[in-house]
Amino acid sequence: MARKSAPSAPQQPEAAPSAATALTLLAARYLDFWQRNLLAWSNDISLPPLEKSKDD
Amino acid sequence: MTKAGVPAHRAISPRPFAFHLAACQSTWLSGAAALPAFVQGLAPTHPALAAEAAALRQDLCAAEGVKLAEAVMSTALARVGAFLDGVKRYQAHPAHRRLQDAPAALELGSAILRDFGGPAGALPVLAAPSLVNPAHILDLERGMSLMRYLKQRGFHPYLMDWGEPGAAEADFSVDDYIARLETALAHVAAQTGQPAALLGYCMGGNLALPVALRRPELVRGAAFLATPWDFHAEGIAYRRAVAAALGGSLALLPPNEPVPVDVLQIFFASLDPTLTDRKFRRFAVLDPDSPSARAFVLMEDWANGGAPLPRRVADQCLNQWYAENAPGRGVWRVAGEVIDPRRLSCPAFVAVPRADRIVPPASALALAEALPNVHIHRTATGHVAMVAGGGARQGLWQPLVAWLFTLC
Numbered sequence: 001m002a003r004k005s006a007p008s009a010p011q012q013p014e015a016a017p018s019a020a021t022a023l024t025l026l027a028a029r030y031l032d033f034w035q036r037n038l039l040a041w042s043n044d045i046s047l048p049p050l051e052k053s054k055d056d
Numbered sequence: 057m058t059k060a061g062v063p064a065h066r067a068i069s070p071r072p073f074a075f076h077l078a079a080c081q082s083t084w085l086s087g088a089a090a091l092p093a094f095v096q097g098l099a100p101t102h103p104a105l106a107a108e109a110a111a112l113r114q115d116l117c118a119a120e121g122v123k124l125a126e127a128v129m130s131t132a133l134a135r136v137g138a139f140l141d142g143v144k145r146y147q148a149h150p151a152h153r154r155l156q157d158a159p160a161a162l163e164l165g166s167a168i169l170r171d172f173g174g175p176a177g178a179l180p181v182l183a184a185p186s187l188v189n190p191a192h193i194l195d196l197e198r199g200m201s202l203m204r205y206l207k208q209r210g211f212h213p214y215l216m217d218w219g220e221p222g223a224a225e226a227d228f229s230v231d232d233y234i235a236r237l238e239t240a241l242a243h244v245a246a247q248t249g250q251p252a253a254l255l256g257y258c259m260g261g262n263l264a265l266p267v268a269l270r271r272p273e274l275v276r277g278a279a280f281l282a283t284p285w286d287f288h289a290e291g292i293a294y295r296r297a298v299a300a301a302l303g304g305s306l307a308l309l310p311p312n313e314p315v316p317v318d319v320l321q322i323f324f325a326s327l328d329p330t331l332t333d334r335k336f337r338r339f340a341v342l343d344p345d346s347p348s349a350r351a352f353v354l355m356e357d358w359a360n361g362g363a364p365l366p367r368r369v370a371d372q373c374l375n376q377w378y379a380e381n382a383p384g385r386g387v388w389r390v391a392g393e394v395i396d397p398r399r400l401s402c403p404a405f406v407a408v409p410r411a412d413r414i415v416p417p418a419s420a421l422a423l424a425e426a427l428p429n430v431h432i433h434r435t436a437t438g439h440v441a442m443v444a445g446g447g448a449r450q451g452l453w454q455p456l457v458a459w460l461f462t463l464c
Contacts (some may be wrong), residue, residue: 027128030116031087033112035087037109039402040104042329056232
């Protein structure tokens with residue numbers, strides 16, 4: 001029994017961090033997207049044409 | 057400067073610090089706050105990112121809600137912390153500019169014409185940087201100095217160091233600085249016995265063009281590096297909006313006083329409010345002894361330096377240039393004369409950096425298109441990296457020198 005259970009012991013701690021890591025990576029991916037989304041909107045700003053100047 | 061040679065302003069950089077910190081916090085904390093709305097498809101996503109947003113939303117929906125929210129908030133706070141860590145590392149970094157400024161050939165009020173020397177008979181090259189940041193971006197340090205490279209290649213470089221405006225410059229307009237550059241050019245021509253090549257970087261090009269038009273007998277050729285001309289060109293709407301807001305805010309500042317550096321810095325920071333966050337978080341994990349870290353520190357010291365801008369100059373740049381686009385519409389006048397690039401008789405070189413956030417390529421290209429005898433050179437870099445970055449030698453300096461040789 002001891003021999004059978006031994007291999008599973010190291011696997012247990014590995015499984016937990018990998019789920020947490022996956023969540024952290026997903027959170028980072030979302031925030032990276034959020035920042036690029038903000039930048040994309042600000043770069044894409046368009047203004048109504050200015051009033052025509054007398055010189056035009 | 058402090059005793060260690062570190063500029064005193066580094067302690068309050070990146071400036072204005074409150075702006076950068078607020079932009080960083082606002083980005084990350086708004087991201088955390090918007091998570092539920094994003095997951096439900098209620099947060100507006102840019103059309104160009106729609107496919108990525110859909111895939112991301114699918115993955116977020118598969119995660120356990122509360123744990124995901126905790127992870128996002130914790131990551132958001134960690135990013136604010138990483139930004140602050142980067143700032144702390146920058147402020148404590150021992151690197152500083154070690155080059156001695158070239159000696160003065162002429163003093164004009166607070167401005168100094170710096171003479172880098174050169175062989176007898178060498179073509180003089182007079183460089184005019186912007187009025188906003190220090191002149192030493194063209195002489196940052198050994199191996200990162202366009203001025204010293206030009207000397208090494210057999211030219212005789214001069215650099216117009218505009219200095220900090222004092223009482224004499226308090227009421228200066230753009231025209232007054234142009235007149236000063238003209239005086240410097242006449243001095244260079246007299247000292248070297250020949251006409252010079254004029255080189256303007258950024259708005260330094262806007263100062264150089266009227267001089268080249270007014271004194272053709274003193275100018276062998278004119279180079280314009282990332283010089284804005286059409287201020288309403290494609291891709292510039294956001295810059296116009298920021299400039300308009302800032303131009304309007306000038307009226308709120310104490311009258312007759314120069315515009316503080318921090319106000320000017322807001323203009324540049326507003327062009328990409330996320331940039332400082334990304335730069336400093338990246339710097340936080342950079343090997344502090346690496347050449348990249350050292351270059352970062354020197355560049356930041358330069359970018360956060362600079363002098364207040366005389367009120368009339370700021371007003372002209374923000375309102376006459378950005379808001380009204382007087383240069384691009386062909387109605388910009390200096391000392392009563394319309395500045396028309398089509399009248400420039402000497403050969404011209406126009407450098408256009410493709411990744412320029414400060415002067416969009418279309419704005420600089422508009423000048424090139426109006427010049428009758430022009431060599432257009434495109435670089436893959438941004439506005440500052442083009443003149444002083446790691447790829448500057450191959451990307452700009454060598455092609456520029458090749459063009460300068462055609463003038464000899």
